Amino acid sequence: MKSVSLQQFTLRTGVVAAALVTAWSGLAGAAGANPGDQVAQFTPTLTRVPGPNCAAIINAETVPQPQSGVFGVRLKITQTGDFCGAYHVTVHWRNLDTGRTSGQSQRVEGTTVVGLPDGVITGMGMGPGAGKVEAWLDTYSEVYPQNVDLEHIAGRATFTLG
Template sequence: MFRTGVIAAATAAALSGFAGTAGANPADPVAQFSPTLTRVPGPNCAAIINAETVPQPQSGAFGVRVKITQTGEFCGAYYLTVHWRNVDTGLSSGQSQRLEGTGVVGLPDNVITGIGMGPGAGKVEAWIDTYSEVYPQNVDLEHMAGRTTFTLG
């Protein structure tokens, strides 16, 4: 009888989340952003940035994989910022990464992860902006932001 009670309690704890999560929630979907269209520093330079979310090992976090198609010659580097807002909790943040050509500088497979990408469980709105680093302040590039909405477990 005691053993049955312990098994039942352990099962109930696991099902209700008290046992913790060992990895990403398998229900976390891969969400596609609408394309981000942006001008890029340089003569007649522009880019189309396609992006999708990437599930992460920890619950309540996400990464973003970008694929960049760029046109123009002698185009300069610029920055991409992934902004997010958790609709359920009100938390918001984001993360910027430097882009050169069709790649995210220093990140393998063009996947952006890190401290700015942990909104926690709930419905998340995310969008992508671009800017150029110009002294004395950053300048937003002319762009149409890519957007998506998804739910993290």
Template sequence: MSLKNSPLQQFSVRAGVIVTTIAAAVIGFAGSAGAVPGDPVVQFTPTLTRVPGNCAAIINAETVPQPQSGTFGVRVKITQSGQNCSPYFVGVSWKNLDSGATNGQVHPVDANGVLQQAPDGVITGFGTAPGTGKVEAWLVTYSEHYPQPKELEHLSGRATFTLR
């Protein structure tokens, strides 16, 4: 007997997401971001997403100060549940509310929910350099990024902070 698309399976996935959300909110991030006094360390609201396969994920994130002025990093912690999960992508998008500039950066996530190409789970690089000013950033999940981005169903986590 297959549970494919059954109400019991849908309830199980939803219940798992709710329990995982509560656990992630209670546990939070371990350790500090190593901030220099005055640098922004801001928590994103949680990102909830469906993952390819029969999976869901909660993505918690926080800004990580960088040594260069006008740049930021994002520490990502993914809590994934379900079966037959497939790889996907997590992107950080931003808009500098003072200058109007926008950009972002995308990184792959393996089938186990581990962020790839991001040492210590921190996304950095050219796509995280909005310059000084007030910045709004949000997380986006994709099933495929190239040649054309295909967003997964998700509720984006957001954060607003000021870079010096």
């Protein structure tokens, strides 16, 4: 039984990986996140999702904010599987010029970022200040007594904030 489950996961992972490679070819690049600058595309995040044979591809891009040194991240999620559970996406960042690090998490249900109708994560954890910024996405599931990291390949982007 475990062998069949592993084969199914391997097959699904292969299909998702092929889609990931296709998506990468059109999404790579670095750009600024200032109101007048271009949007930076993250490489796609591939993650397992709680539930039987559940997985998701998370495409993300920066969203310019009116404040200097602040950015938002818009998520677009494609999910496969039946009876999939909720999970969290965390946007981590590191200002490569100052060394400052932080991030912010948001709950995801299906293909929807909970509480954010436009799918844009913003807030106090999204202000690295001016400089070159490296950002990446992680996923985890809330499980008592502690959160559990989900298997994933983190999407990444590098951009400059003014």
